[in-house]
Amino acid sequence: xxxxxxxxxxxxxxxxxxxxxxxxxxxxxxxxxxxxxxxxxxxxxxxxxxxxxxxxxxxxxxxxxxxxxxxxxxxxxxxxxxxxxxxxxxxxxxxxxxxxxxxxxxxxxxx
Amino acid sequence: xxxxxxxxxxxxxxxxxxxxxxxxxxxxxxxxxxxxxxxxxxxxxxxxxxxxxxxxxxxxxxxxxxxxxxxxxxxxxxxxxxxxxxxxxxxxxxxxxxxxxxxxxxxxxxxxxxx
Numbered sequence: 001x002x003x004x005x006x007x008x009x010x011x012x013x014x015x016x017x018x019x020x021x022x023x024x025x026x027x028x029x030x031x032x033x034x035x036x037x038x039x040x041x042x043x044x045x046x047x048x049x050x051x052x053x054x055x056x057x058x059x060x061x062x063x064x065x066x067x068x069x070x071x072x073x074x075x076x077x078x079x080x081x082x083x084x085x086x087x088x089x090x091x092x093x094x095x096x097x098x099x100x101x102x103x104x105x106x107x108x109x110x111x
Numbered sequence: 112x113x114x115x116x117x118x119x120x121x122x123x124x125x126x127x128x129x130x131x132x133x134x135x136x137x138x139x140x141x142x143x144x145x146x147x148x149x150x151x152x153x154x155x156x157x158x159x160x161x162x163x164x165x166x167x168x169x170x171x172x173x174x175x176x177x178x179x180x181x182x183x184x185x186x187x188x189x190x191x192x193x194x195x196x197x198x199x200x201x202x203x204x205x206x207x208x209x210x211x212x213x214x215x216x217x218x219x220x221x222x223x224x225x226x
Contacts, residue, residue, distance in 0.1 A: 034214055043218050043220055049214055089154070099156070101146075101153035102153050
């Protein structure tokens with residue numbers, strides 16, 4: 001994922017709306033991508049993953065889309081809830097047992 | 112089932128001091144790793160291990176040592192702490208050490224300040 005420096009990108013959405021969080025990854029050879037959620041004071045928690053032979057995968061209220069042509073990954077959260085407020089990280093596996101994280105996006109959910 | 116346990120949760124060091132951050136997992140995971148997280152940045156990989164007796168460097172290994180004498184434990188050592196090592200440190204593990212990787216399970220982190 002891209003580093004965006006000291007300030008996290010922020011997304012603010014109304015409760016009940018859908019959220020879309022985007023991520024650009026760097027290595028065209030990456031074959032496994034993961035989204036993690038990090039709440040304040042906690043470690044990152046797995047949300048959903050996708051392998052490079054797929055372009056879409058759905059979970060409970062979440063969907064991940066992968067566009068290998070432009071090296072872009074997105075996380076869609078349906079009917080966003082206050083409990084979804086957190087920092088979201090995309091991560092890519094570049095092979096060689098290394099998972100590399102993007103800088104993260106902070107999601108605020110307004111009640 | 113405790114998962115990944117890190118100790119201590121908070122630590123303050125003076126420049127030049129040494130210390131060990133502890134990490135233990137009770138899930139019989141092959142793969143373990145250490146990340147650091149700085150404000151406004153993602154997690155950066157310090158060191159990782161694919162099994163007992165096997166360790167390797169990540170993106171930012173300088174100033175840190177690791178060892179993996181058992182499957183369960185993966186301590187991170189700072190031999191001579193520097194202010195640049197002020198960060199939040201996370202230990203993570205996954206079931207296997209497959210090159211296609213698997214999702215990581217994270218501990219709750221250690222917040223380290225070096226004065």
